[in-house]
Structures are given as structure tokens and as C-alpha cells.
Amino acid sequence: MPKAEYYGTGRRKSAIARVRLVPGNGHILINDRDIDTYFGLETLKLIVRQPLNLTGTVEKFNIIAKVEGGGTTGQAGAIRLGIARALLKTEDNHRPAMKSAGFLTRDPRMVERKKYGLKKARRAPQFSKR
Secondary structure, rough: OOOOOOEOOOOOOOOOEEEEEEEEEOOOEEEEHHHHOOOHHHHHHHHHHHHHHHHOOOOOOEEEEEEEEOOHHHHHHHHHHHHHHHHHHHHHHHHHHHHHHHHOOOOOOOOOOOOOOOOOOOOOOOOOOO
16 A cells, blocks of 8 residues: 655745655655754744644654745744644544634745845935035
């Protein structure tokens, strides 16, 4: 009997994560590295594990994630969305809890573009009367 694998894609800012859930003991691999070596901050590890803690499936699945683009916070958010989407395919009764926690919503906020005549998106050059 082939092992069941569940896939989910997550995006946040410019980060894109492809997440694979495989039955296992709760080991998390990100870009072929352990989560503890990939993310230095404890808060980022917490963000990634949120959907698993909510549904009580921390020890049920091994997670293999390939993530590219963006920074560390964006990548953690992308992995969280990917895990949440993959968990929906395992059992459909997870949906109400994850929906109310906001794990199924793609965060639409992006970096605002730089405008001409300004130094950044909104930062104007310093004003001088003379």
C-alpha cells in the first residue's frame, strides 16, 4: 500500500512554499535542513507549527517543505499556509478551527512600489527653504 502524501502551496510577500505532509513522527525539514537550523528565531518556528498544534497533528506527520524567495518571516508565513492547506486534505473537519484562527487566509499585503521624486515609497527628500 503506497504512503499517503498531502500537498499544499503557501505564499507570503514574495516567498513561495511547496509543502508535503507524509505520515511520520513530527519531523520538519525545510530546504533539506532541520527547522531548528533553518530558522534561528523561536517565533518563526512557532509560526510554522501553529496549524499542527491547533489540529493536534504534531506527532502524526513529517513535513518536507521547499521554500524560495522573500525573507525569513515571509517564508515562515508561506510554510504555515502550505501546511494548513495540506492538513485540509487529510481531514475536512479541521476547516472550521483553522478558518477561525486565520490560517487559511492568504495575507495580501505586499511591499509598496517606489514612486518617482521620492527616496522610497513614501519618504520624500529632505525639505530646505534655501
